[in-house]
Amino acid sequence: MGDSGRLSVGIIGASGYGGVQLVRLLMEHPGVEVVYLGGNSSAGKKFSDLYPHLGNLVDLTIEPIDLDAIASRCQAVFLSLPNGLAHTIAPTLISKGCKVLDLSADYRFKNLDTYKNWYGGERQDQEVAGTAIYGLPELYRDRIAQAQLIGCPGCYVTTSLLALAPLLKQGLIEPDTAVIDAKSGTSGGGRAAKTNLLLAEADNSV
Template sequence: MHESSRLPVGIIGASGYGGVQLVRLLQDHPRLEIAYLGGDSSAGKSFADLYPHLGPHLNLTIEAIDIDRIAERCAAVFLSLPNGLAYDLAPALLERGCKVLDLSADYRFHDLKTYERWYGGDRQDSAIAQSAVYGLPELYRNRIANAQLIGCPGCYPTASLLALAPVLKQGLIDPDTIVIDAKSGTSGAGRQAKTNALLAEAGNSVGAYGVARHRHTPEIEQICADLSGHEVLLQFTPHLMPMVRGIHSTIYAKLRDPNLTTEDCLTVYQAFYRNSPMVKVLAHGTYPQTKWASGTNLCYLGLEVDARTGRIVLLSAIDNLIKGQAGQAIQCLNLMQGWEEGLGLPTLCYYP
């Protein structure tokens, strides 16, 4: 391990959107430095050739994936890879003493049968998967601080769970009535060319996808069950929006007590997130917009009780690439190192 006043970290999968967000965010982190960039198809290329705007700030070449070389140089490793690849790499990195933060779905599930049912694959790493901690700091801060392996949440689950957590934890809603209507920018589809993400296809249009079968559904249900104390079955429908960044979730659920007011629920949310610097609970009548969260590691939350229907309407907005991906992973590593969780993370957007 090379000596430095900063913690040396590696990024495997550095050429994708998650990887480049990590690279960008780490430029502003006072206690982390990039010691290794790894990739498969991009190995041997200068990072500046792929992302010229970062060329003046970073003189590194993407290298072939070599576990021993990574462990030699890095104390912690971010795996920014497609689903199904991290579980082949994480065990060897952990064995060599690296902390691992996986941005894919590979280590988000307690039950690997659930993973295999929704993502496929033949998992042989059950013991290691059991040691993984779900990387949502606002809910599992203490567990993350003591973990060696983090399964970082998806972007839709982050926005949805932060909105739902207080009412689930306090038992204020009937979990079986949860309906999540969520929207994402096109960067959520990744950097590989996909027809539905082309400007000519996605511009000036809004459409649902993955209806009744989106892979983030069991992930959201798993954490909702953890928060409420029993199994949860919910409805989740994602939509693609003609924007690059952002997740917006509008969530509906039936209140157990029809006499609860918006002010009552806002008090619950303000108390629940009083020690969570990355969550901003908005005043009554103000509802989150994706633009406010763009380029930041923040989650904006708003809510309204509909006395007529007896439902609560929860609203959240995040940047899918930062709080929904790379920034949240850094937030977790901050906690694992015993640092302030928001260290080096942006909290103010450029507006408009």
């Protein structure tokens, strides 16, 4: 625990859409002390300048990503990064004793062949990926509590599993009869500009 008796936590990718919600939630958590906010593009900027509505909660400056410095200050680190980046960071943090919680898709699959089929890209961290625990506490709370690496599920899967799991557990539905019709707003694609997510491209597309 940190000097305050709370868990000392860092967030890499703190200025993105996922990161800012993490900051908001963790700053209000009684058992957590946020001691580091990291990001390359926003390094040197005060978080409250980027998100004034959270100025009453956060008085931290976004710092460059320095894994040695992060590991020396943080017991747990959240990675709020685009797919394909967390796996370049997580193994080092784990080796330095940090618990890592990844919000991207990088550690949702223990088998990297499955990851490659869905997201592409070459990975060399099969041993690390094999240790990841699926971060849905409603189903895997005990395993998560003991895990060093947690791969957090995405929005579609979370919505679907939380709805279906109780019904499946009670035998009220057959697994192969479930139909999931899910839709997401364009903000689900992250903060970076993407042509296919512009209003002119996405409007009236459903």
